[in-house]
Amino acid sequence: MKKQPKITFNIKGILSFIVLALISAVMLAAVFIALPYTEKLTDIVSFNLVTKDQDYWTKVYTVSVASGNKKEIEDTKEIIYKRLRDFGVERVNISIGETTSEEIEVTSETEETTEEGEEAKEPEKKTVYKTPLYITVTTTKDTAYIEPLVSLQYEYKVMTRKNGINFDDSSNAMAAYLEENYNKTDFDHTAFRSVYITKLGTSTGGKAYFVIFKPWAHKVDDLRHFLEEHAGDTIGICVNGMVYQYNVPDTISSNVMLYTSTYAENAEDVKELSALYNSGHIPVELTLEDTEDKDTDIVSINYIKVMLGFAAALIVVYLYMFIFKTTKRIELVQSLLTTGIVLSLYISYLKITDTPIDSFILPIEAIITAILVKSLAGNRDSMIYIATAFIITLIFSSIWGTATIVHFSIQMIILTALSCILLPLTKWYINKVKHL
Amino acid sequence: MEIFTTVWKDWTMYQKSSLLLMGICIFIILISCIYIITRNRRLIIHAIASILCSAIFTVGTMVILHVVFDERISYIYMLIPLVVFLVDIISLSMNLGYYTSTRNKKSFSPISVKKELLRDSLQLSIFIILLFSAISVFMGGALFTFVIAMGATALLIPWTNYLLLYWIYR
Structure with a gap:
């Protein structure tokens, strides 16, 4: 009788696969929620980007x-x-x-009595x-x-x-x-x-x-x-x-x-x-x-058009770098994926929690985040310096800045922290997906 | 200059002192960190000159917008100094990182530092030009001017850093 081959389970591989699937699901969900108008597709969970523009007086x-x-x-x-x-x-x-x-x-509290012949004192x-x-x-x-x-x-x-x-x-x-x-x-x-x-x-x-x-x-x-x-x-x-x-x-x-x-x-x-x-x-x-x-002097933007324009410009930038080989391909994929996930997670958080935001600040934060992530991904030796200098500057400006600067700084601290955490995670993710 | 007299008159002492304190603290901490990490006088001079140039360019941009283009400098322009400074930090930090990782290597030379900064400045410029142009297309009026002014000022920074480094290491 032939011996039955032993069935071995690669537990590590299975777990890796499950974790990758879960991470992919979270990323896709974040991107889906962050995209404009997706809140109109479902009534199960309410998520909508709330802007403060109409609330100002x-x-x-x-x-x-x-x-x-x-x-x-x-x-x-x-x-x-x-x-x-x-x-x-x-x-x-x-x-x-x-x-x-x-x-x-x-007028004094006590009444002044004047005797006859005396002139009344001027009050x-x-x-x-x-x-x-x-x-x-x-x-x-x-x-x-x-x-x-x-x-x-x-x-x-x-x-x-x-x-x-x-x-x-x-x-x-x-x-x-x-x-x-x-x-x-x-x-x-x-x-x-x-x-x-x-x-x-x-x-x-x-x-x-x-x-x-x-x-x-x-x-x-x-x-x-x-x-x-x-x-x-x-x-x-x-x-x-x-x-x-x-x-x-x-x-x-x-x-x-x-x-x-x-x-x-x-x-x-x-x-x-x-x-x-x-x-x-x-x-x-x-x-x-x-x-x-x-009348309130407030600037507001059509953030949907602006974010779509930003996304298109980001893809053009990365295409340029890919075509002209200014950066390694793996680095480009890593930084583009990280930028996308960081901004998607952030906007998803704002949408789910109904956190009001000034609409004109969002595109500027997106640009700075894109530049930051590319710089962190492309300069490993500078990563700690860029991140530390960013955090120090943003902490001081969130404490001592004026209103617009404070809101921008707090939001950028969150985006910087997310970028620093997700950059090595996306590298791991890309490596794991490549070897699947 | 009307902008400065208006700011001086209307701002409270609390606003003036807190912004001044913020600027001084950030400047001292960053320069101190560069000194501790590099102990290189030229790099420290480069960093100080770069930060001062970013401040001058920011103020210059607002003065030009107000005097030449008759643009009202509203509250949103408060973001320009911070954004320009953040771009400056990225440019300086990339240079610092390259210096610290290669200074003990045989291949290290001021020319290699300049080349690396040129490469980084080029990449930063592409990002700044394309991304700021893309969002400015969808904005009108005061916002359009604001975004273009911010992008133009930020674009000057990496090239100023490159020129300063070129001059310091000539």
Whole structure:
């Protein structure tokens, strides 16, 4: 009897084949999703490239600063800009108008009685300065968040209850919230190094956002003594003219801080509050005089046509290099495949997650990515230098750049990382497919 | 110059200082890295001159667009300095990589570095010309000018690097 031949399974080969099939499926899916108009082919999963172009609005806020002092006006301008930037407003322009002054009569609190024959004293006059700030905001953010950022002073200070006021009077429920019913203390914005807004557990078992005030190191002892003096009492934290109650615990922990409740319900509320608290202290009163809607100056493109044009140009470039043999064939295939996959994965991610994007930035990112991938593929000895220099530059520009630069930099960091990861993967993929 | 006075007047101190800090930090870190890697004075001078030239070309482009073509320099033009600098980084890094990988070899010479940079500059130029032209075809008005200006400025960079290297190693 002839012996049956042994059936051997090349496990490694089978696994390689399965992995290759899976990778090919992912690549094809990414390309399919990234292509324009493919979202119209299926209702099973929603994916569509969302552009921010139609969401932009522009308003000019005229805010009056109660000061003629150049430094105070400049400080106010700086803080308003920082608030808007920290909140994520895309474009801000602030210009300072002409300062106007007005003399007003200051009436004293005590009545002055004049004896017969005495001349009545002239009432004191005070010069009041007003300087308008014209704040032009162009953004996709909700309009309701912007007005507080540009018009509120948002001063905060610790206060103690005045004697003789009935805070439990049910007929005067507002008594506990009015600043005039409290005495000032030495603890205002200068005593606290930072303000955090975070979710904490409530007494009812749920969770809510609280504002936590952390003092400077040199103020910790003073604050501890103050809280120990008022242990068990209710003090107030006055924020923008409204007082929030704070019940001082009987024993003060080593981690000295104050906290209050807040109206924040979602991440945008928290971001707005954080910008209001942590962008700096506006030294003067602000009054919102006027708001005016303006036409939005936003550039938008037909990104479908542009991306098709880009794809065609990319193929022409690689054909040129192939025909004129400027680069090795395997390197051309590797870099073209990597560019295609990187951009497809990125656009697929944007489409699936409905992440809004400025349409005019996309083609520029695509060009830079194509150049980057070709440079990484064609210069192995320079790969680490190109990638490192790119990441360093983009990280710094994402931290310190203006709005457009920040968005571009963050997106380019993702594309650079994808390029660096996928380049060796595509080389492995091509080698494996060749040997199938 | 109206562009600069408008920027100086309208920008906040925060904007001016953060952009300045960004530029200085990137410049110092990149030059320091080149010094640590190469310890070659000529390459460091080449890198410094290249970065300064990219800044001058960017500013020059915007001034020419505003003064000669009466083009309004809007917010999108903020991208030009960054994109031009990224192209500059690619060009400098390719040169740096070639230098570090071949400096200890017998075949290494300034001529080989120049030849390699010429080859890389040619490839970069083809990419820049074709890709920027392709997308500019589908854009109109201010966007068309913006893309052409960005592409033209980026195109100058690899050739400036080549000329600078040629001059440094003459």
